[in-house]
Amino acid sequence: MEEISNGILDEITGSDYKYGFYTDIEMDQAPKGLTEDTIRFISAKKNEPAFMLDYRLEAFRHWQTLKEPKWAHVNYPPIDYQNIIYYSAPKKGPKYQSLDEVDPELLETFEKLGIPLEEQKMLTGVAVDAVMDSVSVATTFKETLAAKGVIFCPISEALQTQPELVRKYLGSVVPHTDNYFAALNSAVFSDGSFVYIPAGVRCPMELSTYFRINAANTGQFERTLIIAEEDSYVSYMEGCTAPMRDEHQLHAAIVEIIALRNAEVKYATVQNWWPGDKQGRGGVYNFVTKRGICKEDHARISWTQVETGSAITWKYPSVVLMGDHSVGEFYSVAVTNNKQQADTGTKMIHLGKNTRSTIISKGISAGHSNNSYRGLVKATRRAVNARNFTQCDSLLLGDKCGAHTFPYIEVGNRSSVVEHEATTSKISDDQLFYCLQRGIDMEGAIGLIVNGYAREVLNKLPMEFAVEAQKLLAITLEGSVG
Amino acid sequence: MLNIKNLKVSIEGKVILDKFNLEVKAGEIHAIMGPNGTGKSTLAAVIAGRDLYEVEEGEITYLGQNLFDMPVELRAREGIFLGFQYPVEIPGVSIANFMRTAMNEKRKHLGMEPLSGAEFLKIMEEKKKLVDIHDKLTNRSVNEGFSGGEKKRNEIFQMALLEPRLAILDETDSGLDIDALKVVANGVNKLRRNDNATIIITHYQRLLEYIIPDYVHVLFNGRLVRSGGKELAKDLEAKGYEWIKKDAASI
Numbered sequence: 212m213e214e215i216s217n218g219i220l221d222e223i224t225g226s227d228y229k230y231g232f233y234t235d236i237e238m239d240q241a242p243k244g245l246t247e248d249t250i251r252f253i254s255a256k257k258n259e260p261a262f263m264l265d266y267r268l269e270a271f272r273h274w275q276t277l278k279e280p281k282w283a284h285v286n287y288p289p290i291d292y293q294n295i296i297y298y299s300a301p302k303k304g305p306k307y308q309s310l311d312e313v314d315p316e317l318l319e320t321f322e323k324l325g326i327p328l329e330e331q332k333m334l335t336g337v338a339v340d341a342v343m344d345s346v347s348v349a350t351t352f353k354e355t356l357a358a359k360g361v362i363f364c365p366i367s368e369a370l371q372t373q374p375e376l377v378r379k380y381l382g383s384v385v386p387h388t389d390n391y392f393a394a395l396n397s398a399v400f401s402d403g404s405f406v407y408i409p410a411g412v413r414c415p416m417e418l419s420t421y422f423r424i425n426a427a428n429t430g431q432f433e434r435t436l437i438i439a440e441e442d443s444y445v446s447y448m449e450g451c452t453a454p455m456r457d458e459h460q461l462h463a464a465i466v467e468i469i470a471l472r473n474a475e476v477k478y479a480t481v482q483n484w485w486p487g488d489k490q491g492r493g494g495v496y497n498f499v500t501k502r503g504i505c506k507e508d509h510a511r512i513s514w515t516q517v518e519t520g521s522a523i524t525w526k527y528p529s530v531v532l533m534g535d536h537s538v539g540e541f542y543s544v545a546v547t548n549n550k551q552q553a554d555t556g557t558k559m560i561h562l563g564k565n566t567r568s569t570i571i572s573k574g575i576s577a578g579h580s581n582n583s584y585r586g587l588v589k590a591t592r593r594a595v596n597a598r599n600f601t602q603c604d605s606l607l608l609g610d611k612c613g614a615h616t617f618p619y620i621e622v623g624n625r626s627s628v629v630e631h632e633a634t635t636s637k638i639s640d641d642q643l644f645y646c647l648q649r650g651i652d653m654e655g656a657i658g659l660i661v662n663g664y665a666r667e668v669l670n671k672l673p674m675e676f677a678v679e680a681q682k683l684l685a686i687t688l689e690g691s692v693g
Numbered sequence: 694m695l696n697i698k699n700l701k702v703s704i705e706g707k708v709i710l711d712k713f714n715l716e717v718k719a720g721e722i723h724a725i726m727g728p729n730g731t732g733k734s735t736l737a738a739v740i741a742g743r744d745l746y747e748v749e750e751g752e753i754t755y756l757g758q759n760l761f762d763m764p765v766e767l768r769a770r771e772g773i774f775l776g777f778q779y780p781v782e783i784p785g786v787s788i789a790n791f792m793r794t795a796m797n798e799k800r801k802h803l804g805m806e807p808l809s810g811a812e813f814l815k816i817m818e819e820k821k822k823l824v825d826i827h828d829k830l831t832n833r834s835v836n837e838g839f840s841g842g843e844k845k846r847n848e849i850f851q852m853a854l855l856e857p858r859l860a861i862l863d864e865t866d867s868g869l870d871i872d873a874l875k876v877v878a879n880g881v882n883k884l885r886r887n888d889n890a891t892i893i894i895t896h897y898q899r900l901l902e903y904i905i906p907d908y909v910h911v912l913f914n915g916r917l918v919r920s921g922g923k924e925l926a927k928d929l930e931a932k933g934y935e936w937i938k939k940d941a942a943s944i
Contacts (some may be wrong), residue, residue, distance in 0.1 A: 276695065604733065642781050644743055644765065645777065645780065645781050645783070647765040647766045648765060648769050648774075649798075649855070651794055655794065659783070659794060660783055660792065662785070662787065664784060666784055
């Protein structure tokens with residue numbers, strides 16, 4: 212294995228690239244593979260400022276010195292990083308002319324989720340009728356935000372309009388040296404969201420990637436940067452409950468959040484990417500680095516996630532509690548079914564005094580899946596009176612799945628208090644029979660029980676997201692019992 | 694309504710019920726009594742459709758249909774209600790949400806529109822009064838942290854909402870103080886109509902002071918050894934099950 216990857220490294224770093232590829236700005240797609248030329252191509256395509264190209268190249272050079280991490284409780288065949296296309300221009304025009312051309316199974320799921328027809332078309336890439344004017348919706352949306360001074364745009368746009376802000380904060384929470392996938396993302400990221408909330412502003416609406424019309428096709432290496440100035444507030448929603456099929460197998464995103472004095476950022480994710488078929492073939496590998504920093508006193512950051520998709524999930528949304536009295540929260544529901552694997556959790560790094568963090572993790576495993584919670588709670592010597600409460604629950608459906616918990620606790624002072632509670636339970640036959648006897652069918656029963664189990668976390672989601680997430684949990688577990 | 698003929702039921706090779714016959718007509722209340730371990734709860738579970746048991750012989754028809762052809766949830770939607778001896782907890786699921794789901798499943802089966810939130814709340818308040826529930830029980834998770842009495846009252850409340858044709862109350866009186874017992878009995882009496890029927894499974898005669906059955910059956914070692922009117926319960930109370938055991942030995 213090592214030899215092979217060294218071989219690849221040699222090939223990449225040594226001599227000229229054998230396909231004789233040079234930057235051609237007119238091309239819609241970069242050739243397969245990853246070299247410095249690929250990165251120059253991406254940066255040139257996006258007309259990026261020089262600092263961005265330098266940053267990418269530095270990340271790339273660092274990435275070449277790294278080895279893919281193997282510590283996560285997941286298994287997958289080696290990824291051939293030279294067999295990936297790292298840039299392709301967003302597709303223009305609809306993929307399909309009508310819904311009849313779309314996979315009926317996908318449509319059935321939309322039906323169960325109760326997604327309106329026009330929305331289904333948008334999600335599957337069917338040409339949208341002129342009736343639903345998404346452009347005007349987005350425009351109204353932008354005007355409302357602009358009136359408050361809020362910036363919400365693709366990060367590629369921010370690099371043109373707000374280069375200094377991006378330069379100041381990009382990589383400040385997740386440096387390119389952070390880990391293998393962070394280095395890769397920093398080198399090749401395609402696009403993502405940029406959010407800036409000015410001091411004293413309470414963002415007037417939930418920001419959702421859904422409303423950012425060109426959010427589709429941001430590709431596999433998404434990069435998000437959220438900056439909340441003093442006394443500001445924003446709630447951000449990523450993803451959607453609709454199943455996302457994607458030809459890209461490897462996804463390695465980075466999300467960075469900066470919360471300054473007394474600012475509050477809530478970040479909610481519903482992730483429902485293609486998990487592969489029942490035998491575990493295909494499916495997205497989701498290796499994400501998400502981290503926020505409460506940079507100044509009294510800042511608050513909360514992560515809420517509902518993870519139902521992807522073949523492999525490797526994700527630890529974290530908070531660095533630097534400011535005194537700052538607060539970090541992590542609420543998670545991770546569901547795995549069939550052959551899915553999830554290794555997810557959080558890191559709460561207490562640096563400031565009187566900092567607090569809460570972790571509520573609900574893992575649900577079914578089929579032959581594996582679901583691991585991995586979390587670090589760290590309080591440094593300076594972090595006097597830091598407090599953490601962790602509750603980590605696992606629910607098993609059937610007897611062929613696995614639930615694992617890997618809590619790490621490091622406390623460097625005498626005044627901090629760290630609590631960890633963990634439970635493992637099963638959906639019992641008695642519970643199912645009780646529901647059936649009241650006339651609720653098996654799928655409905657599992658849906659009810661699972662949603663009840665996850666309620667604490669679902670309650671943290673924005674309202675309309677929560678309703679969809681509930682249906683999603685039930686659908687994900689269809690056919691997993693009985 | 695319910696007709697059980699020559700039923701033989703076993704679990705892991707051990708016969709629990711044998712040569713069991715029972716007919717229940719609309720408007721009737723039947724009490725099935727007997728010492729512990731004689732198959733009373735098995736009977737309730739088999740009618741409801743629990744798959745832990747093997748039906749070796751016999752048949753059960755319900756409203757003219759072969760009960761064994763109907764899956765558990767269909768039996769429920771067709772009006773069979775089991776009041777559980779040990780109701781399970783379903784954490785995080787409120788009783789209101791649970792019951793609204795159940796009622797709407799039944800309505801869907803009957804070709805009716807689902808209840809809106811407001812309609813459901815109205816019905817829920819009515820039924821709460823009917824079974825003397827005045828507290829916030831319905832906001833709590835199903836049976837979670839309930840006392841024994843609260844669990845049983847919750848079963849009766851669910852019965853009131855679902856308006857079953859055939860209700861089977863499995864040891865609903867066990868572990869109840871006299872006040873809770875009255876609430877349960879009162880609920881059953883108020884819900885009694887001439888188009889529904891109730892089977893009360895009980896160990897003690899106590900509940901039958903408040904609910905007057907039309908028939909009393911005594912189950913012993915998997916067989917019905919004696920059937921009679923309400924006075925049979927009194928005899929049992931007076932003479933104890935030893936009397937029946939001797940009786941059974943002679944059969």
